Amino acid sequence: MRFGVLGPLLVVDGAGAGIPVVAGRSRVLLAALVARANQVVSADELAEIVWDGAPPAAAARTVRRYMTRVRRAVGAEVAERIVTRAPGYSCVAAEDEVDVLRFEALCHQGGAAVRAVDWSRAAELLGGALVLWRGTPLQDAASQVLRDAHVPRLEQLRIQALEWRIEAELHLGRHDLLVPELLALVDEHPLREHAHGLLMLALHRGGRQGEALAAFRNARRVLVAELGVEPAGPLRELHRRILAGDPALAGPPPGRGEDIAADGPTPRQLPAGSPHFTGRADALRALTDLATRAADTRNAVVISAIGGAAGIGKTALALRWSQENADRFPDGQLYVNLRGFDPAGVPVEAGAAILGFLEALGVPPARIPAGQDARAALYRSGLAGRRVLVVLDNARDAEQVRPLLPGSPGCLVLITSRSRLTGLVAVDGAHPLSLDLLSTAEARALLTRRLGVDRVAADPVAVDELTDLCARLPLALNIAAARALARPDLPLAALAGQLRAGSGRLAALDTGDATGSVRTAFSWSFRDLDADAARVFRLAGLHPGADLDRYAAAALAGLPVDRIDGLADLLTRAHLVHPRGPDRYGMHDLLRAYARDLVEEDGENGRRAASTRLFDHYLHTAAVAMDTLFPFEVHRRPRVPRPSTSIPPVTDPAAAWAWLNAERANLAAVATLAADDGWPEHATRLSGTVSRYLMGGVYAEAPVIHAAARRAARRSGDARAEATALLGIATIDYRQGRYPRAVESSRQALDLFRGLGDRAGEARALHNLGLVVMEQGHDHEAVSCLEGALVLFREVEDRAGQAKAISNLSSIALDQGRHQDAIDQNQHALDLFRELHDRTGESHTLIRLGELTSWQGRHEEAAGHLRQALALSRGTDDRSGEAHSTDTLGLVHRRQGRFEEAVDHHRRALELFRGLGDRMGEARTLTNLGELAALRQHYRDATAHYRRAVDICREIGHPSGEAAALKGLDEVAGLDVPP
Template sequence: MEIRLLGPVEVVAGPRRVPAGRRQLRVMLAVLAAAAPRPVPVPVLIDRVWGEHPPAGVRQAVWTRVAGIRKVLAEGAGEPVPVVSWQPGGYVLRVDPDRVDLHRFRRLTAAARRPGCPDPERVTLLAAALDLWRGTPLAGLGGEWVARQRDSWQLERLDAAVAWARAAVRVGRHAAVAPVARDLLEDHPHSEPLATALVRALAADHRTGEALAECRAACERVRRDLGVPPGRELLSLRQALLGGEPLPVPPAAAGPVVVPAQLPADVAGFAGRRPELARLDALLDGAAGVIAVSGTAGVGKTALTAHWAHRVRGRFPDGQLYLNLRGFDPGGPSMEPAEASGLVLDGLGVPAGRIPAGPDARAALYRSLLAGRRVLVVLDNARDAAQVRPLLPGAPGSLVLVSSRTTLTGLVAANGAHLLALDPLPPAEARQLLAARLGRTRVAAEPAAVTGIVTACAGLPLALVIAAARALTRPRLRLDVLAGELLDARSRLAVLSGDDPGTDLGTVLSWSYAALSPPARRLFRLLGPVPGPDLTPAAAASLAGTPVHRIEPLLTELTRANVFAEPVPGRYRCHELLRSYAVAVGSGAPDPTARA
């Protein structure tokens, strides 16, 4: 039995097609098949099938559609058939990935992109992958998820077609390239890699006039529709054709393709964050180009991005790049864009002598190298949007995953980034994290103490792992004693200290504090001893002895830095560990009279 998504959704059992049911059932089957073998949580299923306005009784509708899918799949009785089953993470379609055309397509394209794959084999693999397409993917279906997937998968097809065309020209099969490339250019008229592949194929087939006409047309489309000059390869092809010179060597043939694998090690004992992981999965499935993960210091941004990057690295066969941009780091100034561009070019295999000196030229070469490739770029600890922007690809296909203590509003507004804001862990997930570090037996033996530790750590993952490390290095320490030390506000930060700046909570919080403007730092210091869970702009203005119209920009600065949170409009708060830090820095601040 096969499940086909690269065209109308179909279930094929041997020589016959099994009716796949009505629209919603076909959409749900497509959601499960595209995610397989990962489970799909019920809320995600509801969102992808019904969108923002699901009907009343939608969970019953989910069960009905799942039953319908099971009935459709049972039509393939007599051979191993896919099954839909429930597990704690949601519904999962248990199927051999090669029985879903989407996954078979991705396996073939990944095999073709492996380093050292000879061109004849690459042509055969990519041709087999492209033959799986039967038209518009998910044809006949509608909805936001379907539209996102359709666009994303068509870009994957475009990438595969470009790679096939380039390899086919190199092995002398150039005559087959022109009709395929021209057909795809109707749907992707601004794809310069596809246009250059077509021009090279026509020139290799001694159709120089057609090649020059296609080259001129491609340059004109880019200038007219996008308002930018054509890329270097397209311009160099036009110049060579006009001068009757040999065409320049294409980038893919200039040397071995470097596939970087720079991700840091996955996080040991990672726990929780299921909704956030599901959200990241949904953004990836929806062809997001930039995802910005923000949150306060110690909330687990780096851990989440590293863990998820390892989960999805198979979706990026052209490699994974990683940079710590040192936006909040005591080891020195934050990384400048020119330095960052040089490091990513080095990771992509550009020799040191060929890396341009200027930052603009470096960014342009970086975008050229990523065009037509699927690369995951993880940028950790970003300072602001300006630091990230030169590292954004110029063409779809790759994904940039950014983490920052600040809310990168500029990336959202100007670059279409999708924002994922991390909150502290809820109590249940905080207990899971402690159990993963200390062992379930020790956690179960002192449930009240564990509750105290979770409360004192305010659900902050960094604080929880520091507390767990303290308990692990002192195996005779009872957890209720540790909880008592943590619940005492006077000793809390001392208990959560360490000999490594990265695992000393006070030091980590100080990096966020140091990045604030002096007026915002003063307001933060004054906040420490204030009773109550939150405060209004009027209360903050009264506290600081400052007019409200001057206090509001400071509250905005503290919120963007994720030092304050605004859970409801007009009310600001920060968690207890930040309050403890505010008291600590306030006691040594230069304005004790104002504080009093």
Template sequence: MEFRLLGRVEARSGAGPVDLGPARQQTVLAALLMDLDRAVSADQLVLRIWGDRPPQRAKDTLYTYLSRLRRLLPTSPAVVRRLRGGYAVTADELTVDVHRFRDLLGRAWNAADDETAVNLFRQALGLWREEPFAGIDTPWFNTAREALAKERFAAELDCCERRLRLGDHAALLPALSERSAAHPLDERIAAQYMLALYHCGQQAEALAHYRHIRATLGEELGIEPARDLQRLHEAILAGDPGPDDDTRSAPTSVTTMATPARTASAPPWSVQCQLPLDIPGFVGRAQAIRCLEQKLTAPVAVPVVVSGPPGVGKTALAIHIGHRLRPAFPDGQWHVSLSDNGERPPRSPSEVLSALLRASGLSPSVIPDTLADRAAAYRSRLADRKVLLVLDNAVDAEQVRPLLPGTGSVAVLVTSRSDLRGLAASHTADTVSLDVLPRDEAHTLLAGALGAERVTEEPEAAGRLIELCARLPLALRISAANLIARPDRPLASYADELARDDRLSMLSVAGDRQAAVRTAFDHSYTALDPAAARLFRLLCLHPGPDFTPEATAALLDSDLHVAEHLLDRLAAAGLVQHTGTDRFRFHDLLRLYAAEHAATDPERAIAWRRLCDWYLATVDAATAFEDTGSARLPRTRHASRRFDDQRYAVAWLAAERAVLVALIRRITETGPREIAWQLADRVRSAVDLATDRGEQSPALTRALNLRPTEHRASTANAAIAHVDAPSEEASPIERKETSDQPHLWTPSSLT
């Protein structure tokens, strides 16, 4: 099956066109096809499909479209899948015309001869039927359409370049005449048009066109033509420009670069590789590497932000990618550290621009004084050069924006603990989010750092160590370094010590403050504003595997929109992860870190009580629709209008099942005990509604045993639904979430 996005959204199989359903459903498919094989969250899909004005129950409508698309493509090579973090279409990228277009362009640029390159360019440009996503009008698709149009324009100019070298001047002349009229300030087009005119015997017209663009540049921008265009003019005057003159060095668009006046004595370019040492034996991240390579080598690259929690390996990945792509950027690979993780103030854009201008070969004496002038000179120096710029550890979007080049030939890779979503709004930047490593990649990393033989000798201890490090690359490498320093120490002994003692303190290298997990977390935590820091501390009180904005609002004693806003800030900072529709989670080590800070928070006891009260009231509301047949203890029920439909109540109970089990265990241990038995009494009804298990639950039994004596007789023979042990049909995730694991932190001081 083939998918067509360079025009109206279409699909074709061997039997002919495929009916993709209503227009909005086609938009969902197009949004997924643009990010082939990569998860797109439900929130991102809603934004792409409806913009900033989604309808009520937009996600329900989205899920309907996704379900229909799954049925529509059940046996085709393209499959709609639910992945961790969102939805994706899995297919061969060459079956989607957008990706085939980019593949052909990459092959054309790397072609050994002009004739082959022209043939590939023509194939790529021939895929365009009309403007991409015709008929779809949302901000995200409009931005994507503009980016593709720029890629097409660059391909047309490159194809024209090759055809001129092949002597195709006469055939190109009419199109170049129209193109130069449409882009009167584009010096590269002017150079191509002048060459075609000259080789068609129109020397006077070629010289006249130079006078015209020179006058236009002077009137509109107050500058002279670039030196390359001046040299072409001089060659035409002398009657010897040569058939193979290369016009690629002429700037693509003077208006987009805001270049200052240029002179014939422009300093030479200095090619530099500033990349730090690549990590030997870099492990994993295959999907991220493939995605980054595709984005950074696109014909017209947009900035790419690599974000994720502290210690997840953002810088290591960026440096690794930089070394892999060195051949693709012959004009240099620059690396700039924008901050020192709180050790010193972040570097100002003006300071960085000065350093980069010097690196390009510019004398310090001619570097402008103001930020705006430095940025203009910087864009001019980079114009149309193939440079990779790695901006490491950016603090915010404002620090990055002045450092962005003016032409798409320069690839920009930014790493940041924040997702820098403001760059997506202002510069259509893409984001690649990193999470902790999968278990197999974490095992490979540990074996590579510590030695495969040592890991193989103690497979169970190695697996336990990986989980105690929460599969965080920094923690794994620190553990490996500590074990290398003590070659005779068993892995099991080290893992036991991590589990028994202060784990965060042990995950450090003695004498090196930067080689410490706690230090990495400190930099992110201290950058939070007070409201976000307060939420980060209190979230460790939540005992479940994940949490919702509603539960967060109960912890904070705030409105829902306040909780959502603060969770969004923590997610942007990489301190919590957005796991699905309106659900968030901590990584284990971050939960430990938050618990350290919560230990001295005077608000923790009252926040814990608020959370317990909210869950009891919400469970009361969710189980208020009908009698399930389970015996219920006599007590006063909490009033709530949380659910107006039993279907939503049952769905909430199913989604919160693991949380409720963990909450009952925690309350049974620490209190308030009067809530423990009431919640357990309601949850056994909740399990009847949400599941079909009838075995006895030790957790519920322990909680119900806390009820007052006068209530015990009324339920002496009550059947207690089992919610601790998952059935054989339960998923691995469900079994993991409901296993009887020790709590990372117990608020023992709350009772």
């Protein structure tokens, strides 16, 4: 656990995760306690600090409330450190857990070493103190009272420590390395005579007497100009001794003891990068921006933590950028492979890595200290004032990296790791750069670079399939390319076939050596997981969808949902799963294949139990969501038992809509897997449960779910479930204009329900059939079906069904010119829908009512109905209702002569219908646009709209729509329209 105020407020829990404290006053309150860690800060003092010198009357009581918020914000582990002690509160922590305590202790020890003339220890201790600074103390605490109490003292101590450390390093003969740092120091603090003296001494010892004397003249000029005083005696005496060439000023020669020679070798340790590196333009630009920042900053070393999954190309990126930008770092480039994730399983210790760096910097082995801390101090001193690039490849964690970080500005550190290194980002200010899979274009470019333009151009379909099968993972693409190069006679389509062969995909990407196999690369990350995290990853391979939330993961693993967050964080940091939005996680296809290989160890019973828990989870959550949204139709849906694991909170309508919309692709995948792999009841129940939701415009997933349910029902001999699935299929076919198929499915469902003696099912099938034949222009049959359905709905006391039948009968009355009958029927249906709180039914009835009242010339009243319908449709996420109300509102505006508004509404409706795949709605809106264009004498546009509407109506078998569009075409024929 760590706390910090030497920069922005820092709170890191025991697992190394940074904890943000966002609220302003909560941040000030916690910062005040950390700044005085292990001391009691009274409530009155805290009130002065939090309200910046102007606390309200009841401030002490309010401080208690803020303290409660702080404890809640930081979590239970950290909250235990914030204790109540009269007359206030205290942050209890060890010295090495609080940066300001550690800084003060190191300064005290370093000062003692200076007084004891132990220059090596002084340099190490004081360097360690200064590296703790991450910026201006308390810089994000909005309290001048707090800053005034601490910042001046800490800043003075920092400057004192800096001068002591420089003085110690001068005694160690490191004068040449210190000049750049001293120039920055006197520029920042021009009135500190001691700093000017250190600069003069460093220049003199480096043989730069002229510059040393010029430094004195500059110091004198500043002091006279700013303070009107001459330099004090010690500085004047140093000036005199330099003029006199006093040999006692010479100090130890460069290179003495532990020194790194300023004129030593310039390290060039970068290995050759991949000749096949492709893409990553944005990442390369980001690294260049960081390098520019490193050149400009005088405050701290700049660090980039490049993260990503195994095989994603982290090292290739770091080396490509480093090779292209080596000239930015004239003092050298250091590189080490830390082997944090290595088949040998032995990460490089920091001390060993520093040893290699010191040798590269020219330090004789005999002069390199034995201890890691002493080596790190010498290493930091050696890089002081230099512009060096340090590449730390394949790091395991932040603790392995920290001793290797330079302590002086001007250096850039690139770190690659499969771990997210969140501690390094939180504590050390590293800039995270997370690599994702290559884009499709980048993946194709990589294969083109490897295989040549001609071979790629010869079979573009196979190339696209290869990029997909390799999940656009650079390692996998390179292995596939190597296999293709080894077999120039092998068609790329044949190679794709090898990869496509299920579990053979990872085998086909196995090179046979420990470092070149995709499976082996993944295993380096997997082997470090604890048992529960490993279980979650393995079982996630059973999930049939593209992603999953924490509740689905808990169901798969059979674990409490509150356990999943920490495990998902572990998997994310290992880059074995990837965030796909708030609390959602996914993995690319190769990782999924690897997880499925691993899950074999759970045995058939274990795998089946996990899948059953997952299917129970989706089915029950969907049932609760549907009961929340459509309680008036609960009698139509199958009853679902509660699962053994927790489900998300979906008893609020907004949450229910959000869950269904987020999970609809997963519901389709679950229905398919359940139907085909031995869970038929889950497939049929899921279809029957979410059917009403799917009718609202979820036309991509709806056919998949209902078709899966029908397959499952037929295999299990469940006639009622098959009939229900057929109704779902018919409804989507009707909505998308596939009328002959909709009629066939409706009749099949009707026969099945009648054979079962299921009067409620028979009513629904008759109603469905009536809707379809009505659109086909068979009004007599439509009336017969709808009236028959109405009788049955009344018999089984299905009021929702009654309302729908009455509402749809009103459409036929409208088409037949019986406007008052249509209005009366609509009003009756509207009353029923409102009694049932069926917002979707209410909105669709208001659309018809708006159309009817507009026909009667009551356009404002009609527009009011339609605006209500539009609001209801949007509130229930009914995109079909939104499209119909928008289109009909366009008709009303046209009749009012508001042509521009009418065009806007029709175009928006057309966009919605096309997005839904609703061909009938698209044709109707095109006809409306044609009529509007003709009214405005835009005959070419009118002709184009009508022709497209005719084509669609002929495709879907919609004679009444075709007739309306043909009538419009006849009316504009020859009116300024080319033949």
